[in-house]
Amino acid sequence: MIELKDVTKEYSKGVAALNGVSVKIEQGEFVFIVGDSGSGKSTLIKLIMKELDPTSGTIIVNGQNLNRMKHRHIPKYRRGLGVVFQDFRLLKDRNIYENIAFAQRVVETPTRVMKKKVPAALSLVGLAQKYKMFPKELSGGEQQRVAIARAIVNEPSILLADEPTGNLDPTNSWEIMQLLEEANQRGTTVLVVTHNQEIVNEMQKRVITMKKGVIVSDEKKGGYINED
Ligand SMILES: Nc1ncnc2c1ncn2[C@@H]1O[C@H](COP(=O)(O)OP(=O)(O)OP(=O)(O)O)[C@@H](O)[C@H]1O
Numbered sequence: 510m511i512e513l514k515d516v517t518k519e520y521s522k523g524v525a526a527l528n529g530v531s532v533k534i535e536q537g538e539f540v541f542i543v544g545d546s547g548s549g550k551s552t553l554i555k556l557i558m559k560e561l562d563p564t565s566g567t568i569i570v571n572g573q574n575l576n577r578m579k580h581r582h583i584p585k586y587r588r589g590l591g592v593v594f595q596d597f598r599l600l601k602d603r604n605i606y607e608n609i610a611f612a613q614r615v616v617e618t619p620t621r622v623m624k625k626k627v628p629a630a631l632s633l634v635g636l637a638q639k640y641k642m643f644p645k646e647l648s649g650g651e652q653q654r655v656a657i658a659r660a661i662v663n664e665p666s667i668l669l670a671d672e673p674t675g676n677l678d679p680t681n682s683w684e685i686m687q688l689l690e691e692a693n694q695r696g697t698t699v700l701v702v703t704h705n706q707e708i709v710n711e712m713q714k715r716v717i718t719m720k721k722g723v724i725v726s727d728e729k730k731g732g733y734i735n736e737d
Pocket residue numbers: 520521525526544545546547548549550551552553
């Protein structure tokens with residue numbers, strides 16, 4: 510479960526990127542976070558990753574109060590999260606297998622386990638055959654699928670995706686959303702920040718809309734609220 514209680518984040522004094530946000534996301538939910546540019550969506554994701562600390566308020570993830578987490582426990586905490594970004598963030602000088610194995614080596618997974626888990630993750634995203642290729646030899650959609658394989662290989666309880674389809678065409682965007690939905694069906698909590706109105710409207714998931722650092726709507730089966 511992810512819970513924010515009255516969370517404020519100021520990057521500079523007096524200017525709140527998030528302003529008193531309270532929200533609860535249960536294990537196994539699929540949630541879209543939408544809102545204008547600058548409304549605080551990425552800040553919210555970074556706070557959950559503990560890449561940022563709130564100026565005030567409390568964040569609890571899977572029973573852990575992030576404010577109280579010791580510095581040395583942060584890497585282990587982050588390994589329990591799968592993260593996907595708009596720009597894929599693959600290692601350019603490593604092949605696809607290595608890109609995913611890297612996430613495993615960090616957690617000191619034995620090679621024999623890795624040899625099963627990496628191809629399994631690649632199969633889930635439909636890229637089992639391309640494990641020897643390098644990122645630049647893949648299309649954008651394929652690169653994002655590798656990023657998803659990397660995010661799910663450790664079977665995280667939470668998957669955070671910040672604009673995962675921002676660089677993709679509609680067909681690839683739908684494929685990525687389907688993979689996120691499949692991860693959700695396996696029990697992972699999925700949070701997706703997106704500007705893609707069509708996808709949000711079609712999928713009928715919980716939709717949290719942000720504006721100027723506050724949550725202005727939270728719909729159980731919502732659509733994209735366009736206020737412009
Ligand atoms: N590192 C930073 N230093 C100072 N201000 C920042 C920083 N990062 C974000 N902000 C400010 O905080 C506010 C919220 O930014 P955030 O990136 O969370 O918005 P967003 O909703 O994700 O926007 P977008 O849809 O454009 O990605 C903005 O006003 C932004 O300028």
